[in-house]
Amino acid sequence: MLQDQVQEAVERAAEHGADAETFDAGRVIIEHVSNSSKEHPLLHLPTIMGIDFSVTKHVLMLWLVAGFVFLVVTLTVRRYLKQDRLVPSGLMNALEAVVEYVRDTIALPNVGKKWVNVWTPLLLTFFVFILCANAIGLIPIFELLGLLDYYVLHTADDSLVKHLLHGGTTATANYNVTAALATITFFSIIIAGTRAHGFVKHWMNLVPHGLSPVLYILLIPIELMGMLVRPFALTMRLAANMTGGHIAILAILSFVFLFAQVAGSWLVGAGVGVFASVPISALLSGLEIIVVLVQAYVFTLLTAVFIGMAIHVHH
Amino acid sequence: MNNPLVQPDPGLYIWAILTFLVLLTLLTKFAWGPLLKALDGRQSAIRKALDDAQQAKQELERLEQESAAIMRKARADADAVVTESRAAAERLREEMRTKARAEAEGIVKNAERQIQLETSRAVQQIRTEAVELSVQIASKIIQRNLSAEDNERLIQEALQQVQARH
Numbered sequence: 001m002l003q004d005q006v007q008e009a010v011e012r013a014a015e016h017g018a019d020a021e022t023f024d025a026g027r028v029i030i031e032h033v034s035n036s037s038k039e040h041p042l043l044h045l046p047t048i049m050g051i052d053f054s055v056t057k058h059v060l061m062l063w064l065v066a067g068f069v070f071l072v073v074t075l076t077v078r079r080y081l082k083q084d085r086l087v088p089s090g091l092m093n094a095l096e097a098v099v100e101y102v103r104d105t106i107a108l109p110n111v112g113k114k115w116v117n118v119w120t121p122l123l124l125t126f127f128v129f130i131l132c133a134n135a136i137g138l139i140p141i142f143e144l145l146g147l148l149d150y151y152v153l154h155t156a157d158d159s160l161v162k163h164l165l166h167g168g169t170t171a172t173a174n175y176n177v178t179a180a181l182a183t184i185t186f187f188s189i190i191i192a193g194t195r196a197h198g199f200v201k202h203w204m205n206l207v208p209h210g211l212s213p214v215l216y217i218l219l220i221p222i223e224l225m226g227m228l229v230r231p232f233a234l235t236m237r238l239a240a241n242m243t244g245g246h247i248a249i250l251a252i253l254s255f256v257f258l259f260a261q262v263a264g265s266w267l268v269g270a271g272v273g274v275f276a277s278v279p280i281s282a283l284l285s286g287l288e289i290i291v292v293l294v295q296a297y298v299f300t301l302l303t304a305v306f307i308g309m310a311i312h313v314h315h
Numbered sequence: 316m317n318n319p320l321v322q323p324d325p326g327l328y329i330w331a332i333l334t335f336l337v338l339l340t341l342l343t344k345f346a347w348g349p350l351l352k353a354l355d356g357r358q359s360a361i362r363k364a365l366d367d368a369q370q371a372k373q374e375l376e377r378l379e380q381e382s383a384a385i386m387r388k389a390r391a392d393a394d395a396v397v398t399e400s401r402a403a404a405e406r407l408r409e410e411m412r413t414k415a416r417a418e419a420e421g422i423v424k425n426a427e428r429q430i431q432l433e434t435s436r437a438v439q440q441i442r443t444e445a446v447e448l449s450v451q452i453a454s455k456i457i458q459r460n461l462s463a464e465d466n467e468r469l470i471q472e473a474l475q476q477v478q479a480r481h
Binding site (some may be wrong): 029053058066073086 | 318320321322323324325326327328329330331332333334336337338339341342343345346347349350351353354355357407
């Protein structure tokens, strides 16, 4: 389904390109993985202290994902807790498996028994939020909306629907979003260390005690750099993974139009699509499902590990 | 840096932080908090139930052993009572038999003594009468009246002779 939709979307883009009589694969792909432009946001908001707070596609996606996650999780939990006897059923089974997995396998071994109930909510929120934000990129909702608009709605060029069609669906493919999430991790590490050891002690825990002062001149900058490198790595890993898979799928689907253009016949493009592009990108989408899960897991796990390192200091 | 993939976007950055923090707060308050508490509660409830079951099983085993011991003791007691009463009955029977035998022997001995007494009295009587008769016969024969003193002396002599002969 994704492949068909993306293909349609690429076709649409190709039609735009047809105005210029050429299909620009790079432009189309970038258009589908990057944020919508700041010049044409979905909702203009004032610029405060030089920061433009306008709502772009990725901001909207963040809100949609957050709203979706909140509603689904809260309603499931509420319905479960309303029972007299706590017997999980339906969606609660899955949610309980996730909660117990995150608590017992990710949080508990890293932060320890004393802090597990303090940090499990953060880790759970990281996991479900990143997972949903990643996964929603695999579902071509806006490509469907584009099809609907193209064939049925025929909205004007500056309508909200047309604005919605611009930009990628995966908010976690944007470095700014993943940097924001990594910032949360960064401060969580400091808060965890501070709560476990006190503010001053936490900073003193960064380097081992009792070394010669010469070593500290070397160690302190290294450890401070390490503090920043960890969230930076989180930022890059998640965003790059989310962007990479989409680019690969889109590039392979672009073959359809590139071949059609080179051969000068749509039949060639259709042949490439049926026998190469669609099967390969279907396989890649299957791979993407794994990547989506793994990246959400890795981000959560590393956050737990970093928090655990701040609580249980080993040198 | 015209690549749209790496455009810094502070607005989006701050929106993402705010969105996440709001989601975190709401989920912690309405979902994770109560859920984790419920899971902990259920965990301890299950642990307690298992402990209780274990305890009940041990209690049951203990009671079974106790009742078996009681049964064993009761059976032994009953056996002892039966044995004892049987012995008592036996003893009683033996006693009664002994007593009856002694009584019977007493009666027989008494009767024998009575018979002996009667016999010896009869023999005495016969003897006295025989002496008197002999004296009468003798006096008739010798026809001589002895004085009463002689008479008595003769009688005594005769008696002594009879007794010595006897």
